[in-house]
Amino acid sequence: xxxxxxxxxxxxxxxxxxxxxxxxxxxxxxxxxxxxxxxxxxxxxxxxxxxxxxxxxxxxxxxxxxxxxxxxxxxxxxxxxxxxxxxxxxxxxxxxxxxxxxxxxxxxxxxxxxxxxxxxxxxxxxxxxxxxxxxxxxxxxxxxxxxxxxxxxxxxxxxxxxxxxxxxxxxxxxxxxx
Amino acid sequence: xxxxxxxxxxxxxxxxxxxxxxxxxxxxxxxxxxxxxxxxxxxxxxxxxxxxxxxxxxxxxxxxxxxxxxxxxxxxxxxxxxxxxxxxxxxxxxxxxxxxxxxxxxxxxxxxxxxxxxxxxxxxxxxxxxxxxxxxxxxxxxxxxxxxxxxxxxxxxxxxxxxxxxxxxxxxxxxxxx
Numbered sequence: 598x599x600x601x602x603x604x605x606x607x608x609x610x611x612x613x614x615x616x617x618x619x620x621x622x623x624x625x626x627x628x629x630x631x632x633x634x635x636x637x638x639x640x641x642x643x644x645x646x647x648x649x650x651x652x653x654x655x656x657x658x659x660x661x662x663x664x665x666x667x668x669x670x671x672x673x674x675x676x677x678x679x680x681x682x683x684x685x686x687x688x689x690x691x692x693x694x695x696x697x698x699x700x701x702x703x704x705x706x707x708x709x710x711x712x713x714x715x716x717x718x719x720x721x722x723x724x725x726x727x728x729x730x731x732x733x734x735x736x737x738x739x740x741x742x743x744x745x746x747x748x749x750x751x752x753x754x755x756x757x758x759x760x761x762x763x764x765x766x767x768x769x770x771x772x773x774x775x
Numbered sequence: 776x777x778x779x780x781x782x783x784x785x786x787x788x789x790x791x792x793x794x795x796x797x798x799x800x801x802x803x804x805x806x807x808x809x810x811x812x813x814x815x816x817x818x819x820x821x822x823x824x825x826x827x828x829x830x831x832x833x834x835x836x837x838x839x840x841x842x843x844x845x846x847x848x849x850x851x852x853x854x855x856x857x858x859x860x861x862x863x864x865x866x867x868x869x870x871x872x873x874x875x876x877x878x879x880x881x882x883x884x885x886x887x888x889x890x891x892x893x894x895x896x897x898x899x900x901x902x903x904x905x906x907x908x909x910x911x912x913x914x915x916x917x918x919x920x921x922x923x924x925x926x927x928x929x930x931x932x933x934x935x936x937x938x939x940x941x942x943x944x945x946x947x948x949x950x951x952x953x
Contacts, residue, residue: 618796626829650826650837651804653928659828659837736925739917747914750831 609717609730609772614656616771617682617729618649624682629692631681632660634671635721639706639713642668643696644680646761649731649768656768658733661761664740667700672764676735677719681727688726718769728773733766787895787908787950792834794949795860795907796827802860807870809859810838812849813899817884817891820846821874822858824939827909827946834946836911839939842918845878850942854913855897859905866904896947906951911944 691709712725869887890903
């Protein structure tokens with residue numbers, strides 16, 4: 598077991614946060630990644646926007662979450678989240694479900710037979726069926742000011758006025774599971 | 776000459792925006808990249824934070840610029856900028872100068888013998904001595920709300936209360952020059 602891991606957790610292989618930038622960007626922009634949080638229960642959603650950046654001399658995963666989302670309340674209150682990246686298309690069905698249903702109405706882990714592996718640095722699980730994981734602590738957040746956004750984008754992506762909060766999560770851990 | 780280039784410009788090799796994610800992130804976080812703008816004159820600064828992300832189904836280069844910077848006024852008013860990435864350490868001296876002096880006081884292109892190659896999609900030059908370039912159009916911008924930032928980061932990086940505006944620039948072109 599990795600000495601940096603909490604006792605009782607599965608062993609993982611810690612890697613540099615930037616080892617899989619290409620894969621993360623590809624998955625984000627093509628099929629999505631899992632954004633997981635925990636408030637009253639574990640919950641996950643599919644995220645297709647955002648990315649890994651470098652701010653304040655530390656790696657930051659920027660994740661945009663609409664203020665109407667169940668996930669939003671969890672991250673906004675707890676200040677922690679994880680991102681789990683599938684490296685192939687096997688989880689297509691789970692992604693379709695998790696990307697279209699709300700955690701208000703479903704236990705998505707149960708519905709999709711997803712395994713919640715305990716996080717090692719934050720009290721949020723990662724998705725056992727994925728291989729690549731990021732554990733993050735929010736160090737900055739800001740909800741979009743609509744008037745500062747390009748009009749075409751506003752019309753196309755925010756018809757319901759459900760703007761995003763950009764959560765800037767410092768990457769506390771990045772690792773692979775089997 | 777590339778058919779997508781304005782007549783009279785040097786030929787370039789257009790590449791996918793995500794071909795050099797690793798290199799951009801490495802240069803950003805280790806030595807910096809050139810952030811170039813044009814208002815009354817061409818000007819460039821060195822940027823060490825930010826990154827390439829994916830938002831609104833398009834590639835977005837997020838560049839943070841302090842509101843006190845000469846560059847800030849140019850980007851804020853014109854809505855366009857370029858990022859030029861050196862792929863080695865040859866430009867160390869120019870980076871030291873451009874990263875510490877203000878465009879208010881110097882013509883940095885002249886002082887550092889930098890070549891301003893005309894942009895192909897935006898009216899801002901790229902730095903001829905670099906190899907990798909991004910031309911960007913701002914589609915969203917927002918100045919940081921200090922109260923939403925981690926206290927430690929605020930203390931360490933914003934002693935002068937000179938907070939950043941995050942400029943979200945859609946990548947209109949990405950290419951290599953020789």
